[in-house]
Amino acid sequence: MTPFEHSASRRTILTALAAAATTGAPVLGQLAAATPAAAAMPSNATLPDPLEYPSNTALYQDSTLVEGTSYSRRYRRHQQVDLSMADKPAIPFQRTAILALHGGGIEIGTSELCLGIAGYSPGNSAGAPILPSVHDYFMFEGLLSSGNRALHVTSKNCDDHVALATARSHLNVLSLHGCTFDQLKLPTADFPATGNKAVAVVGGLNADFRTALVIEIKKAGFQAVDAYAPKYSPTLGEYNGSHVTNPCNLTMLSMGAQLEMTTELRESLFGDSSSRSARAATWDESEGRFQAFRDACRRAIATVEAGQPIL
Numbered sequence: 001m002t003p004f005e006h007s008a009s010r011r012t013i014l015t016a017l018a019a020a021a022t023t024g025a026p027v028l029g030q031l032a033a034a035t036p037a038a039a040a041m042p043s044n045a046t047l048p049d050p051l052e053y054p055s056n057t058a059l060y061q062d063s064t065l066v067e068g069t070s071y072s073r074r075y076r077r078h079q080q081v082d083l084s085m086a087d088k089p090a091i092p093f094q095r096t097a098i099l100a101l102h103g104g105g106i107e108i109g110t111s112e113l114c115l116g117i118a119g120y121s122p123g124n125s126a127g128a129p130i131l132p133s134v135h136d137y138f139m140f141e142g143l144l145s146s147g148n149r150a151l152h153v154t155s156k157n158c159d160d161h162v163a164l165a166t167a168r169s170h171l172n173v174l175s176l177h178g179c180t181f182d183q184l185k186l187p188t189a190d191f192p193a194t195g196n197k198a199v200a201v202v203g204g205l206n207a208d209f210r211t212a213l214v215i216e217i218k219k220a221g222f223q224a225v226d227a228y229a230p231k232y233s234p235t236l237g238e239y240n241g242s243h244v245t246n247p248c249n250l251t252m253l254s255m256g257a258q259l260e261m262t263t264e265l266r267e268s269l270f271g272d273s274s275s276r277s278a279r280a281a282t283w284d285e286s287e288g289r290f291q292a293f294r295d296a297c298r299r300a301i302a303t304v305e306a307g308q309p310i311l
Contacts, residue, residue: 053153056140056160068143071151072104074125075138075162076118093310096172096301097136099247101158104141104276105148107178109266111139112279114176116294117301123280135301136170138163143276155258156243167247171308172209173256174297175241175248181262185235186225196223198265203227203241204248205255208307212300213257220296222265259297269293 053059065071078094098118103111112122119134121127140160142148155175158164167173181197191199202213202224210226217224225232227240241248241258248256271285272278283290 052150055157056153056163059151059153065151071143072141073139073160073162074141075136075166076120077136077166078134094136095170095305095308095310096174097138097166097170099137099163099167099173099175100139100141101155101163101175101247102142102152102177103139104143105146106142106152107176107266108263108273109261109269109279110176110178111141111276112283112290113266113269113294113297114139116283116290117174117176117297119298122283122290131298136166138166141276155241155247156245158247163247164250167250167256168252171252172206172301172304173204173248173251174209174213174301175204175246175256175258177258177260178266179239179260179262181264184239184260184262186232190231191223196264197262198223198268199262200224200265201227201232201236201239201260202257203236203239203260204246204257205242205244206253206257206304209255209257209300209304212303213259213297216296216300216303217293220292222293222296227260265293 053062059065059071060067067073080093082088098114100107100110100114103114114137115122115125117135118137119129119131121130138160140153140163142151144151155177179201181191181199184199184201186199191197200213200217200222202210202217204210207228210228214224214226225236227233227236233240239260241256241260243249244254246258248258250256267273269283269286269290270279271282273282
């Protein structure tokens with residue numbers, strides 16, 4: 001099959017996915033019925049996204065998947081009440097939310113980091129916060145024993161109501177993602193293939209937030225690059241969080257921040273990163289690396305929020 005025929009085939013399958021989302025038919029069943037298109041696509045055609053669910057709605061409507069077994073959604077919106085007519089509320093209004101749209105087994109470590117940066121224990125999300133301040137959060141997690149990549153929905157296509165409501169009701173969003181080192185194609189002069197592959201790429205449309213994250217993550221002893229820096233931007237277009245419908249940018253300010261973290265970085269934050277239960281149990285057994293990365297992100301958030309007073 002030629003590259004254009006392959007692309008046409010993927011478009012046919014995506015069409016089936018979209019139809020399934022509309023009718024409520026099982027998406028995986030539709031995949032089996034999708035047949036490759038024979039006609040070659042023109043050379044100037046726009047290639048579709050890699051084969052995956054076209055939206056969260058389509059995934060949720062797939063009757064072959066069971067919530068709580070195949071995937072889960074967890075979130076926390078902190079109740080805040082101001083009943084005084086004269087005084088400012090004692091607790092400042094939540095300005096920043098943390099998202100992990102591909103958590104669990106999809107992009108490992110992002111769920112645990114989401115909870116940690118939000119102020120909670122990755123080993124006990126239902127418990128009280130373990131840090132003095134907290135942030136709202138949302139997580140979508142793959143729970144399959146294997147093949148969780150099939151549950152990936154591209155960020156710009158996320159239409160989960162809670163995820164979008166969370167983003168739109170905050171000034172800032174920090175969205176956590178995972179990638180491989182090779183996908184980034186970073187300059188070999190700075191990042192040789194035989195060197196340290198634990199890297200965080202900082203994206204999103206909020207330049208001040210990006211700057212604060214790069215500074216704090218580097219200060220904590222990790223490698224970080226700004227996806228928009230001229231030195232790195234030529235290869236980071238897919239990882240710079242620039243799309244306007246990416247939930248990291250669907251904030252009250254129409255801009256936010258995103259972290260793309262290599263597998264090596266995420267694995268290094270746990271004593272054992274091999275499974276959800278192992279990560280939950282060993283997040284505090286990585287010689288302080290998890291806490292250092294978590295706290296770097298929290299300091300960056302504090303820096304950005306300091307310039308956003310609620311009057």
